[in-house]
Amino acid sequence: MSDDGLPVGETAARLGLTVRTLHHWDEIGLASPAARTRAGYRLYTDADLERLRRIVVYRELGLDLDAIRAILDEPGGDVADQLRVQRAQLAQRIAQLNDLDDDLARMIEAQERGILLSDDEQREIFGPDWNTEWPAQAREAYGQSTQWQQYAERAASRSAGDWAAVTEAMTAFEAELGAAVDAGATPGDAVSNSLVERHRTLLSQFFPVTRQMQVCLGRMYVADPRFSAHYDAVRPGLAVWLSRAIDESARAAGIDPDTATWQ
Incomplete structure (x- = not known):
């Protein structure tokens, strides 16, 4: 440092600032160098520093x-008042960051577990036949898919009450499916097409379900003994009926169910 002051570059380095920042503060009159060299270069005095x-x-x-x-x-002016205001704002920001941290923790757990419920809560909400290993099996099979990520994102914000409401809606809908079949509804008619669309809407609570995806799910309802047993417990033959109804609804929408893929 010269007797008159410190050059801009050295000042920036000493304070951990950029030269551009010092120029800006000078331009707005916040902190301007008080001295100059004979050549006109700016120098920051001890008071400036x-x-x-x-x-x-x-x-x-x-x-x-x-x-x-x-x-x-x-x-x-009251510096303490200024600092109190800043501290209050900081406390608010800390609270927001803590909330964000909690949300991130739930998101991570949901990505890893799928359903943020204890085993007892799962059995109470989903019924005694529910296998608490199913979410882990689903993650093992589909954990890298976009649909699993979407499912986990939604699951992270669901409480036990939310899951109970989802389950009740699905149970009521399945009972309505059985009643419609008993009343003579056939795949492809107006009643079955309406039910198929509602089915897709209900499934989309977990992740967006396209018609093609729904067709693939319909195939699984027949091919997977767990799903066929579930639907046939509502009404014998319901798994096959629902799969056919989904196919006919897709066909009416211009989709060939025989070639539909998961997309």
């Missing part, structure tokens, strides 16, 4: 430049 150090401290505390200017240039 002290002001800059105070600016750096207040900026690290989160104060904006206008607030910093008010503290430095209005001796009669």
Whole structure:
């Protein structure tokens, strides 16, 4: 440092700032170098450096430049009040970050577990036949898919009450399916097409389900003994009926169910 002051580059390096920042603060009159070399280059004096150090401290505390200017240039102002306001804002931000951390923790757990319920809660909500290993098996099979990620994102925000409501809606719908078949509804008629669309809407509570995906699920209802047993317990033959109804609804929408794929 010369007797007159410190050049801009050295000042920036000493305070951990950029030369551009110092130029900006100079331009807005927040911190300007008081001295000049004979060649006209700016030099920061000891007093300038002290002001800059105070600016750096207040900026690290989160104060904006206008607030910093008010503290430095209005001796009669109450610095403590300014800092109290900043502290209150910081406390609010900390609370927001804590909430975000909680949300992220639930998202991580949902990606890993699928359903954020204890085994007892799962059996109580989904019924005694529910296998608590199914979510883990589903993650093992589909954990890298977009649909699993969407499922987990939604599951992260669901409470036990939310899952109970979803289960009740599905149970009521399945009973309605059985009643429709008993009443003579056939795959492809208006009643069955309406039920198929409602079925897709209900499934989309977990992840967006396209008609092609629904066709693939319909095949699984017949091919997988767990699903066929579930639907046939509502009404004998319901698994096959629902699969055919889904196929006919897809066909009416211009989709060949025989060639539909998971997309």
